[in-house]
Each structure stands twice: as C-alpha cells, then as structure tokens.
Amino acid sequence: MDRHPVETARRRRIEAAIRIIDLTVYAAVLAGGVYALVSTPATIVDELQGFEWLIGLWASLLLAGGGVGFVGRLSRYWFVEVPATVAAFFGIFIYFVVLGRYAFSSVTAAVAAALVLVAMCTMARRWAELQIFATDPDAHDFRHRVADALRRRTTNFVNRHR
Structure with a gap:
C-alpha cells in the first residue's frame, strides 16, 4: 500500500462508503431493537x-448497541462504539440462539440464521477494528485514556504521505 497508494479522491470515496455502511448497520441493529420491543x-x-x-434484554441490547453505535459513528467519537458493538453483538447473539432452533426446519429459516450470523460477525469485526484506535501505549492511567478518547475523533479519511 505504501508503494502504490490509492489515489486520494478514490480513497476518500471508499472511506466515506465504509462510514455509510457502518451507519447503515447500526441503524439496522437499532431498527431490530425497535422491532423486538414492539412486535416480537x-x-x-x-x-x-x-x-x-x-425479549426485554434482547431489545435493550439491540437498542443500546444500535443507537449508541450510530451516534458514535455519526459524531466520529469512536470510543462510544466500543461498548455499543459489544451490546449489539450480544443482542444479535440472543436472536441467533433462539433462531438457531429453527435453522434446519426450512431453507428460509437457514438463510435467516445465516444472515443473523453475518450481522453478528459484522459487529465483531467493527469491535476488532476499534481496538486499533483504543490502543495507546503512552496513556498509563484511566483519566488520561478518557481525556485522550474525548479529544480524538475519527475523520472521513486517513491522511497518507507519499
């Protein structure tokens, strides 16, 4: 990548697309929470x-994970996404376990279970990605880590030097 960097305009479009995808996933998790709460x-x-x-736990985890994750990604304060991805993951996991009983009863149920598994893996992937931002060897105590997290915001694109 350093030898042949992606053209700046193209990289910005791709990184903006990633952000939109993340926002869409969080909105879908939030919608799932509303659906679980209102019409299980x-x-x-x-x-x-x-x-x-x-059902209440499942809905709460999806609502918190989707809502907080969406706000964090939208505002670019990534640190709130870390607990949001965990909440969303476990909310999706509850649904996966419940749905798993029916997974082999029909093709439709198997497809639904597979898509729920993909959603759960998406949350796990985002959590792992956020761990890159969360590691700072110079921050030694909790107060400094929180202050650094509040100061840092992700941008729409990553600056690269040629």
Whole structure:
C-alpha cells in the first residue's frame, strides 16, 4: 500500500462508503431493537415461554448497541462504539440462539440464521477494528485514556504521505 497508494479522491470515496455502511448497520441493529420491543414474533415468544424477560434484554441490547453505535459513528467519537458493538453483538447473539432452533426446519429459516450470523460477525469485526484506535501505549492511567478518547475523533479519511 505504501508503494502504490490509492489515489486520494478514490480513497476518500471508499472511506466515506465504509462510514455509510457502518451507519447503515447500526441503524439496522437499532431498527431490530425497535422491532423486538414492539412486535416480537409469536414464534419467539412461544419459544421463550418462561423466559420472556430475554425479549426485554434482547431489545435493550439491540437498542443500546444500535443507537449508541450510530451516534458514535455519526459524531466520529469512536470510543462510544466500543461498548455499543459489544451490546449489539450480544443482542444479535440472543436472536441467533433462539433462531438457531429453527435453522434446519426450512431453507428460509437457514438463510435467516445465516444472515443473523453475518450481522453478528459484522459487529465483531467493527469491535476488532476499534481496538486499533483504543490502543495507546503512552496513556498509563484511566483519566488520561478518557481525556485522550474525548479529544480524538475519527475523520472521513486517513491522511497518507507519499
């Protein structure tokens, strides 16, 4: 990459597209949380009989993960995305476990389970990517780490030197 860097205008378009994709994923997770809270499918309610509290947990994790992640990515304060991706991941995981029981009952259910798995992997990928921003060997105590996180914001593109 250093020998043959991508042209600046093209790189900016690609990085803007990545940001839009991230925002779309967070919005979809948020929408899933609203859907889980307002209109949980009857099959899931029946499946969780006796454990209906999981629906509230599931919805809360999706709402928090999607909402906070969206705001963090939109405002470019990446540090709020770290817990948001974890919340979203576990919200999606609950759905994957519940849906997994039906995964082999039909092709449609298998496709749905596969897409939920992809969403969960997307959250894990974003969390791993955020760990790059979160590592600063010069920050030794919690107060300095928080101050640095509040000062830093991600930009739409990464500056590269030729």
